[in-house]
Amino acid sequence: MLASYLTMAAILFCIGLYGAFVKRNAVVVLLSIELMLNSVNLNLVAFSKYGAVPSLTGQVFALFTIAVAAAEAAVGVAVLIALFRARGTVKADEFDELRR
Amino acid sequence: MNGFTFNFDGGYAAFFVFAVLIIAGSVLMISTSKVVHMVMSMAAVFLGVGGMYILLDAEFLAFVQVLIYAGAISILMIFGIMMTNHRDAAAEAVKPLKETLAAVGALALFGLLFYAIRDADFTGMDGGRMVPEEDNTAAIGVLLFHNQVLPFEIVSVLLTVAFIGAVVLAKKEAE
Numbered sequence: 001m002l003a004s005y006l007t008m009a010a011i012l013f014c015i016g017l018y019g020a021f022v023k024r025n026a027v028v029v030l031l032s033i034e035l036m037l038n039s040v041n042l043n044l045v046a047f048s049k050y051g052a053v054p055s056l057t058g059q060v061f062a063l064f065t066i067a068v069a070a071a072e073a074a075v076g077v078a079v080l081i082a083l084f085r086a087r088g089t090v091k092a093d094e095f096d097e098l099r100r
Numbered sequence: 101m102n103g104f105t106f107n108f109d110g111g112y113a114a115f116f117v118f119a120v121l122i123i124a125g126s127v128l129m130i131s132t133s134k135v136v137h138m139v140m141s142m143a144a145v146f147l148g149v150g151g152m153y154i155l156l157d158a159e160f161l162a163f164v165q166v167l168i169y170a171g172a173i174s175i176l177m178i179f180g181i182m183m184t185n186h187r188d189a190a191a192e193a194v195k196p197l198k199e200t201l202a203a204v205g206a207l208a209l210f211g212l213l214f215y216a217i218r219d220a221d222f223t224g225m226d227g228g229r230m231v232p233e234e235d236n237t238a239a240i241g242v243l244l245f246h247n248q249v250l251p252f253e254i255v256s257v258l259l260t261v262a263f264i265g266a267v268v269l270a271k272k273e274a275e
Contacts, residue, residue, distance in 0.1 A: 021202035071262035077180035078266035
């Protein structure tokens with residue numbers, strides 16, 4: 001059963017990776033990053049039940065990841081709102097000052 | 101002995117249902133054109149992951165997942181979409197080369213991961229050895245406030261700093 005969960009998490013991670021590469025709307029890029037973080041959490045919890053040393057520590061680690069992901073999402077959306085106010089767009093490929 | 105052992109029972113059926121929910125939601129998230137629909141399908145993905153946590157005997161984490169992800173983060177993203185422009189989302193200029201490269205990269209990564217998972221030796225790791233606690237929440241609380249006090253406090257400081265920073269960033273500039 002462990003391998004099924006790991007494969008599930010791998011599928012989720014790769015879909016999130018594809019979304020983060022392809023999507024132009026920066027809010028959707030943030031969502032894709034959340035998808036990848038979720039797949040990591042799924043791995044942690046799966047190993048906390050089926051791993052070589054099963055214990056609750058994996059779940060606690062996943063809790064910390066969720067807290068950090070929440071902070072990341074809040075700051076990300078705030079940055080996007082500030083960027084939108086300054087530039088009038090949230091297209092990720094139009095923020096290219098550093099490239100010029 | 102790779103870990104793909106399927107004895108068909110209720111847990112496996114539930115896993116299958118949640119897996120279909122997660123994959124359908126995430127593929128819909130990639131393929132739909134309206135941003136609000138993307139957030140809605142993401143909420144389905146988050147609920148599916150929460151269901152998987154229940155299957156893995158992590159009830160407290162499932163509850164947190166539904167509260168934080170399906171509740172708070174989805175709403176936060178919807179607010180983010182509403183406060184930025186969401187009307188021209190349909191007019192996505194396609195960049196075939198970039199999309200192909202991204203698809204190839206993601207598929208290659210998945211192939212690598214799948215190969216590694218298939219090849220790994222999971223014998224003797226088929227669960228059941230962790231006796232699920234009577235009260236998952238109480239056990240996590242004890243662990244959190246005994247062994248992990250320092251990380252817990254650091255995370256609380258981090259959250260405070262991040263949210264104050266978010267308020268300052270999103271606040272309108274005073275003229």
